[in-house]
Amino acid sequence: MTLIHTENLTRVYGSGETAVVALDHVNLTVEEGQFVAVMGPSGCGKSTLLHLIGGLDRPTEGRVVLNGYDLGRLSDDALTALRRRKIGFVFQFFNLIPVLTALENAALPLLLDGVKAEAARRRAAEWLDRMGLGDRLHHRPDQLSAGQQQRVAIARALVTEPALILADEPTGNLDSRAGDEIAALLRRIVSEWGRTVLLVTHDPRIAAYADRIIFLKDGRIVDETRLSGEGNDQEAQALRRWMEAF
């Protein structure tokens, strides 16, 4: 079943002579249960694509249909509610609230949705446990390592049981070992918990965990390939070569 569908998705920043076309008539369809990685050089529009699909930004032209909803037709409140319930975000800089504990950070979307505090905490604790942070529930972000912080962020993204996880360079701020751990976690999200993951990265080793790669250049999809999804070195090498071609 189709989860994401974009039609002629275009985003132009600025106007007149200084206008920059970040995304140029992109048509993309993602099925449920896929792990899709968007790759491309800096400024190719991959983050813009993610933002538009996540409803964080509005397209200049074209449309995004997510889970049957045309995002362009939703009010800000409806869009916010959709983000809260259907989409989980994972950012490069974790973006945890510094004054809240790991448990409270992970429970945040549920609390914002009006779920009772106790239930929210229980569900957040379950997810943190699955992320291997069962013994770090009451630590504040500054008391956790970078990798641990990102795992809290992933728990936060999953706690509302969303259909889609959008991850924007989730390993960009991590060392390679922590990066591998996060990539493996994303793989589990798809394989074990049946969610769809859309990942933006320029790191071939991380992208190799996906089962479908979209190559973006100058705002257009220029290529696409399927992988085994095992994150093996050969595929990573192939991706690296492809990247170097740009």
Next chain:
Amino acid sequence: MRVQLLMALRYLRTRKTRTALTTLAILFGVAILFGMNTILPSMMQVFRQGMLAAAGEVDLVFSSVTDGPFPADRVEVVRQVEGVAEAAGSLRQNVLMPASLVGTTDPLQGVNSVTVVSVEPEAARRIRMYPTQKGRFLEPGDGDVVVISQGLAEKLSLDVGDTLTLPSAEGTTSLEVVGVLQWASPPGTEEVYVPLTTAQRLLNMPGQVNGIEVILKPQTDRAKAEQAILAALGEGFQPKPLELGEEMFASLQIGEKVFGIFGVAALAIGAFIILNTFRTVVTERRHDLGMLRAVGASRRAVVGLILTESLLQGALGTILGLLAGYGLAALLVAVVNPVLRLFLRMEITSLVVTPQNVVAAVVLGLGATLVGGLWPALTAGRVTPLEALRPVVPGVYERATRRRAVAGAVLLVLAAIALLTGNFQMVSLGTLLFLAGLVLVAPAAVEPLARLFGRLLALIFAREGRLAEGNIARQPNRAAVTASAIMIGLAMVVALTGMVTSVSDGFMGYVERTLRADLLVMPTSMMLGGGNVGAGPEMARSVREIPGVAEVATLRLGAAAIDGQMFQVVGIDPQRHPRVSGLIFSQGDPDEAYAALGRERALIVNAIFAAQNRIQPGTTTMIQTPTGKHEYRIVAVASDYLNAKLATAYVSHANLERDFGQTADLLFMVDVDEGADFAAVRGRLEEIVRRYPAFILVEQRAFRQSQEEALRNNMTILYLVMALLVVPSLLATANTLVINVMERTREIGVLRAVGSTRRQVRRMILAESLLLSALGAAFGILAGLWLGYVMTQAMNTVGFIGIPYYFPYAGILGAIALGLLIGVAAAVLPARRAARLDIVAALRYE
């Protein structure tokens, strides 16, 4: 909502210094407002309690509408009304006791006033219980005898058989003490009971009473009886309101308003502090806020978060402010009580906390935080989820919005036009426009002003000064808000010092023009009315007979009402008065006005009266007098020094006698012939005054000096309160500096890393602080000049004619000094904090 509360609490806890400073700001405003609003009603309550105690167990008390005397035969009328068990007429008046009669000059030990209560012994005993401890109560047929309270007996060491001498219309009257009552008098009053006929002679009110006390038959409807009695008495009577010392009440009410203004000003500064704090909070947390929006927080939820945070601080500040305010009031009670005991023989035993005051303080406290927090909260609501994903951009330069500066300039021009119209309402409106305009223009003015002061500062601080100037200019809005907060405090200082000079000079001008006679014979207290015993016509006659006296003019006093609104009536002699003294006229021709006073039922009214009753010269009006309603013509608007604060009308002695039944002289103004021997005249006058202990003889020059001194003392209190306003301004500056330091932690780390010494960092913060306070002082002086001018005009409009405007040089110097003080004091904490930053940690700070 729960999440917001949780997050708000956590955020507040992580930034302790800032939270404390912001909370303190609200605390301060609420404390001033609540404290002052607690102590002033408490004082009024004390007066009222005194009155209630005096009213005893009587069911109803009636008096004339004007509270003046009326014929004693009205008592019989009341007795005939159905439901009335007993009625008794009484003459009750406060009498100031001169030291010469009491035998001591220590007012704490002695008695400086007594309330003469006259009774008809027969009727009175049926109305009240008068248990005596010694001797007996009054009996029919008694003459010059008195029954006194136990307290008075102890204070004056009097016993049954001794003599109590009271000042009276005849000079003095000696009374034999026949009994001592068991009870102590209510606070502030020492009641002495004398037979009615004696009291009437003592107070020069033959055949008259000024109150009727009534006891009703059991099961009589009180309200119905009251109506029936009022109907029987005819027009001009009222159930006696429990009021006393109107002048005192008027002063207290003015005090309440003044302190109200101070409190609101302090809270306004608090609102500015909140505004600044939360503007920074929103900038600082753009990432967090964007992330919240990304994971599904609605705009409303984000606005709610910031509002919750500011309201939490508001609530905390308000609660602590209420406590501090109560403490402040308690402290003031400790200071004020000795004074009250000294002059009024009463003290505040409990503070009155009315629900209205609590509600007002809470509403204003939370209101200030809401107002201060709203704009930042709305800004926070506009943060987009994408902001969470953008990298941090350090050191963003804020741009002062041009549109706002233009709007502010327009407001300033409008305000200037309003000022030029000279119309009071326009000018007041102009003041609001002016302040709003100044606040709007402020951000745009920051850069040029910072450059100007920066040059000055560069002389002392060299490089640090340049850095500081840049740092201020890069956040013009924040600097402007801080400057506005300082502005409010310093503007008050400038405006009030100017006012103080104007008012003192204006009042002394009044003294000079309206009490210009060479010698004054006046009651021991300068409050006209307020318990003074007047002298019969005999005294004026004997003064006139002194060789060398050129002219004697006297003042008499009555009370009247228009539509139930009381005012005092001052009797003057239209021929003699202008020769010895004079009124200051603002409308009408003096000669014609005096002539009209002598010719017909005419009134010269003061401006307060004219404003209160919306009456213009040339119109006629019905006024209620003790003898009924009479039509009077208003012929002019004028005032004198003694009657500048109360609604007053001047009538001729002849009219005062005919319509008000008053012939007692309360004040004598004596002019001496130019060629006469002044000392001799003075000596002869002294002899006469000695026979009337209620009066003292004062030379004009001495009187002026005493008044100047009294004014100065009053103003000292004002200066003290003004000093209190500097505290929130200080908090505002410190708060901004703390924010600046925190926000630039990383920059300061870089400065230190590339070789700045701790001392240099400290000096940079100090320079910044001085720049901020210089900005505030500049705005404050500007606004203060305006306010001071407008306030002087306002005083002239509401009745104090002839108050001159003075340019407040002292106030400006004071504001500059205070500005410097604020600048240095506010920098202490933030500068130390910045200098002590750990370089490595600072570089990593986010």
